[in-house]
Amino acid sequence: MVANTEEKILDAALKIFSKKGYGGARTRIIARESGFTEMTLFRKFESKENLFNQVLIKNQERLMRDFDSLVISDENEPPKKRFSSLIMILMNLMDEHFEYINLLIYEKDRIPNSITDPFILSISNYLDKIFPQPKIDHNLLSFMILSSLYFFIFNKKRENGIFYIENGVEEFIKYHVNCLQL
Structure with a gap:
């Protein structure tokens, strides 16, 4: 389940980063796109920069x-x-x-x-x-x-x-x- 959560967040982040760029991408939008909360996103990746790098x-x-x-x-x-x-x-x-x-x-x-x-x-x-x-x-x-x-x-x-x-x-x-x- 953990890997699936991370994959969904990474896929959503790719989509949002690709459309909005790093500066325009908001973690709450990425979280919503992935189907998880922003808290889950930060629990898994700690920061927007770490999420981007992943x-x-x-x-x-x-x-x-x-x-x-x-x-x-x-x-x-x-x-x-x-x-x-x-x-x-x-x-x-x-x-x-x-x-x-x-x-x-x-x-x-x-x-x-x-x-x-x-x-x-x-x-x-x-x-x-x-x-x-x-x-x-x-x-x-x-x-x-x-x-x-x-x-x-x-x-x-x-x-x-x-x-x-x-x-x-x-x-x-x-x-x-x-x-x-x-």
Whole structure:
């Protein structure tokens, strides 16, 4: 029951922090959203800052676990196919974890690199396996990919997006495949 209470509070906190930011999120609203009292929230997490940090840690663990379970490298597949698969996996992950990704972007000054670096490093390492070319900065490529995919997902979440996501992702993949000479 304790873990279930904490999970409900963490999920509600993610939702509120993502919408309102750290400064705009109120613990009483988070408590109400979770179905518990503010006293229960503080008994479990002691402070708003600790709750925020636990939201970051737990969601980073979820994102990493999901990424690691989905990205399986088949050395026999051509690099183009592996790159395309990676992009689609990341696209789906970012869509599924959009509130968390949104929180990371809008609260970037409050979030330590130790939260975001492992995910970037995992993508970078995978990209290095796909095309181990020393001229490619795999960390930079990881940031470029994530930035673009965030824009695609953000556009998808809007009611009147400015373009079709499928076409955008397809063009994104084609462009990078050509640039990377896959």
